[in-house]
Amino acid sequence: MKKSIIGIVLFFLTSIPVLAQEQYSTRLNNGWEFFKGDLGGIWEAVRSGAEGAPESVPHWEKVTLPHCFNAEDAVDPDKNYYQGAGWYRTTLAMEPRYQQGRILLHFEGAAQKTDVYIYTTKVGSHVGGYDEWTVDITDAVAEFKKKEAFRKPFNGKIPLVIRCDNSRDLQMIPSDLSDFNLYGGIIRYLNLVYIPSVSINKLHVSSQVNDKGSATLKVKTDFYNPSRLPNADLEIQVVDPSGKIVQQYKAPVDFKDSVYEWTSSLKKPTLWSPSQPSLYKIKMKLISASGIHVREENIGIRTFVFEDHGPFTLNGKRLLLRGTHRHEDHAGTGGAMTESMIRKEMIIMKQMGVNFIRLGHYQQSRIVLNLCDSLGIFVWEEIPWCRGGLGNDIYKGQARRMLRNMIEQHYNHPSVIIWGLGNENDWPGDFEEFDKEKIRTFMKELNTLAHTLDSSRKTAIRRCDFCKDIVDVYSPSIWAGWYRGRYTEYKDVSKKEFEAVNHFLHVEWGGDSHAGRHAEEAEAVVKKINTGLGADERKGDASLHGGSARVSKDGDWSETYICDLIDWHLKEQETMPWLTGTAYWPFKDFSTPVRPENPVPYVNQKGVVERDFTPKSSYYVFQSYWSEKPMVYIYSHTWPVRWGEAGEQKLVKVYSNCEEAELFVNGKSYGVKKRNSQDFPAAGLRWKVPFSEGNNTLRVVARRGKTIVEDQITQRYQTEKWTNPAKLVVEKIEDDNDIATVQAKLVDENNIPCLDANQWIHFSLTGDGKLFDNLGTSSGSRKVQAYNGRAIIRLKANSGKNIICVQSPGLQTVFLDLTDKKKATP
Structure with a gap:
């Protein structure tokens, strides 16, 4: 068994520091202007940006940072997203804090190529949209x-x-062939x-932990x-997770030495783990004639092992890595997520039960890594060498540089x-x-470089x-039940791949689901799918046209099917003692330029939450297996109308991590079920019950010991049969604080809702208001496929007059005056 002892290391690449924490650091969020497009030169930006400048062209708009100039057009259903230049400008009131000190601009991420000017002097450039970098502007400021x-x-x-x-x-x-947008802007x-x-x-x-449980710390700095x-004086303190100083050191520093080193030890340190993410703090103070400089870094102490042809162990015990993926992407902001957004995302991810995340497919914000440290989420982080092949020496130089920067900037975590x-x-x-x-x-060269920079982690x-x-x-590549094969083949295919390498870790599995779309018979397509041919993704599998039968092309993209696929994978993972772990692809829907025909155009819809954090039903399937906190969820809160024959027994599934649950339909108990993870689907928490025509109230009471949790939904049951969609019915279904919600329904010639209809629906607006559009969600796109014969969109009325137009191919266009409370008809 080959062991890998993880230490905590932080390097910074250049001779200018990329700063982790500073005494005098200010985020430059406000007071910016932005121009989308290119300029004739730097003088054009400076000239028109001066106070009282007579020239007002081109037009600059006021923005705040972080800012992405593809915040909306990345998911605009009618055009490709903008790729080109964008200019930012502001003026800074300088307040130097040190005599003879330095002034730096620290970029946490700017995409994809960046030039920086003080007045007309270029002070720095950078290639790469995801790593951190710093520009010393001291001399340029003095000259100006x-x-x-x-x-x-x-x-x-x-x-x-x-x-x-x-x-x-x-x-x-990364390559523009990649399945994600290459955003532009000062995105961090x-x-x-x-x-x-x-x-x-x-x-x-x-840090290194010995057999007796003590740890050796080695501190290196330049x-x-x-x-x-x-020369100067250096002070170092080691602070334990409770805030107690456990080691401290003072010494003079001779700057003739390129690196300063200090070694210490800790007896029986508290080890870091997902269940107890205990962090030590290294405090370093440099005292010189020019002033005091302070840095603080959090570190964690633990050991991990990828067993040869075996599982993953942490601190000597097996741990199943329960993972997902993350793109830096959000509705309305594109790649420019704020700290509060990132924090919210990581917390709801942890609440789902995640202990591992692959950051796809580039170095991500330091905020993400800090939260993974404090929440207890293991990380696979990678450089954006993604698709396309291998370029020239410039291409390879960027890959080397980004690998070095990623390791040196995030090795501390x-x-x-x-x-x-x-x-x-x-x-x-x-x-x-x-x-x-x-x-x-x-690849061999990069592998050697990674191990040279960091011998303690895996590649x-x-x-x-x-x-x-x-x-x-x-x-x-294992996509059982989506791009190839059936999900019931998952374990056998995984075992075969596991046996082919020393260390196997399955990242990327799952499938797309159109939020709000549900099915009574979601498994019907599975009968068309051949078995025994593998479960890998092949050329063209993401296309919705041509090729062999596969769920990704021939399935209904319902939440119903994807919940079953996830349910099966999770129950199987509990019976695979050799498995290191897996990571579902991805946690959240995200924008992509290569999927214009998806039900929400230009969105990869494999997430368990939508692009605005709205959970899909699949989120609760994961919770039922992974979450520690007692929970229960009736499938599904976003399925308002079910259908079938009068008196037909309908399947009701409940997802819960409790020991047992009791279902009530319209006040009548249908018995208690015991949870058994191997009893598929829904771990045995499923009932066949009769629905009454019209509204039905479903309530479940789940118990774990003395803890009781409940859930309740109302679903309407439709027994009327429908034919083909013949017209649209449009109505305003909600109006709250000047925000209106409009629903379009597809009905047949007898006005019966067509509950399996999936036609395209297109919304447009004339008037004083504004659609909540280009959000890349099922209720935030003006062009969207229907979910169970309906689609909704929201708009801000701005207290004015508004007329909404709804279209669907082959049907008569409908207009709705939003000041009229009646339904609209053709």
Whole structure:
């Protein structure tokens, strides 16, 4: 058994510090202007940005940071998203905190190529949309203060201009063939930072636990010292999870030495784990003639092992990695998620029961990693070498640089256990040449670099069989029940792939579901699917046209089916003692340029929550297996109308992690069921009950010991048969605080709702209001496929007059005057 002891290490790449925590750091969120498009040059931005400037063209709009200039068009159903330049400008009132100190701009992420100017002087450039970087603007600011423009027209402020560019470029990673948008803009926080003339640059803290349970800490640091001060004093403290100082050290520093090292030990440290994410703190203070510089880093102490041909162990005990994936993407903001949004997302992920996450497919915000540390979520983080093939030396140089930056900037985090080197590198397309041996050679180089920078963590890739022997951990393509095969083949296919490598970890499984779409017979398509042919994803499988029968193309994309698929996978994982773990793809729906024909155009709909955090039914399936807190959920709160024959016994499924549950329909008990995870579906918590025509109230009472949890829904039961959709019925179903909700229903010629209709529905608005559109959700897109014969959209009326127009192919257009409370008809 080969063991891997995880330490906590933080490196920073350049001679300018990428800052983890500073005494004087301010987020530059407000006071920005933005122009979408390119300019003739930097003078055009500066000239029109000066106070009192006569030129007002081109038009600049006021924005706040973070900002993504694809916040809406990434999911616009009618056009491709914008790829090109975008300019930002502001003016800074400088308040230096140190005499002879330095002034830095610290970018937490700007996409995809970025140039930075102080007035007309370019002070820095960066290629890559996901790693952190810093620009020292001290000298440029000093030079600008000598100019007449500093006094007038800029009135003592410093003009800052930033150009971002996400234009298509074959010699950049990730490839534009990737199944996600390559956003543009200052998509993460930008910080103005003041530091002394000598400051802490790299901070590297590693830990090793011995057989007796004690830990050795090794601290390495170097310094940013452009003023070449000769010496300073250094203070180090180690603070335990309770806040107690357990080690401290003081010593002079001679800057002739390139690296300063200090070693200490901890007896019986508290170990980090998902159930107890205990964090120690390293406090470092550098005291020099130019001032005091302080850095603090959280670290965690633990050991992990990927057993050879076996499971994953943490701190000596087996742990099943229960995972998902994350893209940095959200409704209305694109890639520019705020800290509060990120925090909310990670908390609801943890509440689902996740203890592992793969960050797809690029280095993500430090906020995400900090939350994984504090919440107890293991991380696989990877560079964006994703699809397309292998480019030239510029391309490879960017991949090396981003791998180095990712490891050095995030090595501090105890949550990280895997560095990903690539994704779907067997996917050609960007270049005429697709040479597997050249890809293997470069993959070996990256693997060596990763281990050189960090020998304590594993390397991994997903879906590139001809490179699977290079990395430590491999994830093949297994999409049982979606792109190939049936989900009942999942265990057998996984075991075969497990036996083919030393360390197997299954990331990416699941399938799409259109939120709000449900089915009485979701499994009918499975009969068409061949078995025994594998469960991998192949060329063209994501297409909705052509090829062999597969659920991804021929299924109904209902929440009903995907809940069964997930249910089966989770119950099987409980009987696979050799399994390291899995990660469902993904946690949240996200935008993609390669899926314009999906029910919500340009959205990958495999998430268990929608793009605005609205949970789908599948979220609660995961909770029923993974969550510790008692829960119960009747399938499904988003299924308002069921259908069938009069007197027919209908299946009611309940998802719960409780020991038993009792179902009541219209006040009558239908008995108590005991939970058994191997009793598929719904772990035995299912009933066949008669529904009455009209409304039916379903209530469930679940018990775990003395704890009782309940859930209740009302569903209407329709026994009337319908024919083909013949017309649209449009009505305003809610009006709250100037926000109106409009529903369009497909009915037949007798006005009977067509509950299995999935036609396209298109909303448009004339008037004073604004649709909540381009959100990439089932109720936030003006073009959307119907879910059970209906679709809804919301709008802000702005206290004015509004007329909504609804269209569906082959049907007469309908107009609804929203000041009229009646239903609209053609």
